Amino acid sequence: MKDQIKQWLQQGKVDIFLGYKMVEGHPLPHFFVKDRLYEVDELVTGPIRYPLEKLAIRLAAEDPEVKIGLLVRDCNRRALNVLFLWHQLNPDNVMSIPVNCCPSNLADQANCSLLKPEKAGPYKEMVGIDNNISIEEAKGFDQEERLRRWTYEFDKCIKCYGCRDACPVCFCKECSLEHHALVKTGDLPVDIPIFHLVRAVHMAGRCIDCGLCEEACPMDIPLRLLYKMVNQIVLNVFKYNPGIDSVQSPFNMLGDEVTLEPKGLNAA
Ligand code: SF4
Ligand code: SF4
Numbered sequence: 001m002k003d004q005i006k007q008w009l010q011q012g013k014v015d016i017f018l019g020y021k022m023v024e025g026h027p028l029p030h031f032f033v034k035d036r037l038y039e040v041d042e043l044v045t046g047p048i049r050y051p052l053e054k055l056a057i058r059l060a061a062e063d064p065e066v067k068i069g070l071l072v073r074d075c076n077r078r079a080l081n082v083l084f085l086w087h088q089l090n091p092d093n094v095m096s097i098p099v100n101c102c103p104s105n106l107a108d109q110a111n112c113s114l115l116k117p118e119k120a121g122p123y124k125e126m127v128g129i130d131n132n133i134s135i136e137e138a139k140g141f142d143q144e145e146r147l148r149r150w151t152y153e154f155d156k157c158i159k160c161y162g163c164r165d166a167c168p169v170c171f172c173k174e175c176s177l178e179h180h181a182l183v184k185t186g187d188l189p190v191d192i193p194i195f196h197l198v199r200a201v202h203m204a205g206r207c208i209d210c211g212l213c214e215e216a217c218p219m220d221i222p223l224r225l226l227y228k229m230v231n232q233i234v235l236n237v238f239k240y241n242p243g244i245d246s247v248q249s250p251f252n253m254l255g256d257e258v259t260l261e262p263k264g265l266n267a268a
């Protein structure tokens, strides 16, 4: 792998390679470049999850011609597919090296062993929502209970924006979550439920279920479940599963056989 990266940099196939380097005992994202080729020997992989593609978007925004290489796990690959579709990255300018991942595959994100799901507890007795329950279990609550439980979860939010900042497919130059006309900005409490619903709607047809938002959330809000629920609606209506490939577009999936009845509309 390291030889391959050195070769790409030397041959000008990539201008920058995004990977990880140990800094004071911590694996941090690092830009490997031709002028410091020796650093490639310090590249590390291992169980590190970071949205490197988010750095790639920034680089491409500065210089649309820059050729970028990066390490990709399955979740990075799905994110790249979405970013190609949304024209945030040009697939002709991106080269990737796969890194060993868990036995998950593009069709079954839920298998990711790095997400370390814990066994769901006695969630029915909980006040809020267990982060590890399934969509089916979450749908088991009646509407009143759903509202009460989600409101409890949203109420914990400290509006740190960690979920947005960690998300590989949150790439907007101006974020609605900081736009006063759309979401009440300013101090806490967060605008409930608008803050979280705005983001949930934006993740419909975009979220690739990497779980980084939930990992980043200091308040342990079950964000992944929320976005899975909106994406189930997208799947029902548009037959679109974000990140599966970089060809299928969310914008032209209304085939004859697809019902316009939003089957999961009451799911969230
Ligand atoms: S799981 Fe969270 S971080 Fe990952 S793509 Fe979906 S919203 Fe973004
Ligand atoms: S939360 Fe919405 S507006 Fe903000 S960066 Fe993400 S997708 Fe864009």
Ligand code: SF4
Pocket: 156, 157, 158, 159, 160, 161, 162, 163, 164, 213, 216, 217, 218, 219, 220, 221, 223
């Ligand atoms: S990461 Fe959690 S606490 Fe921070 S803004 Fe997002 S939901 Fe709120």
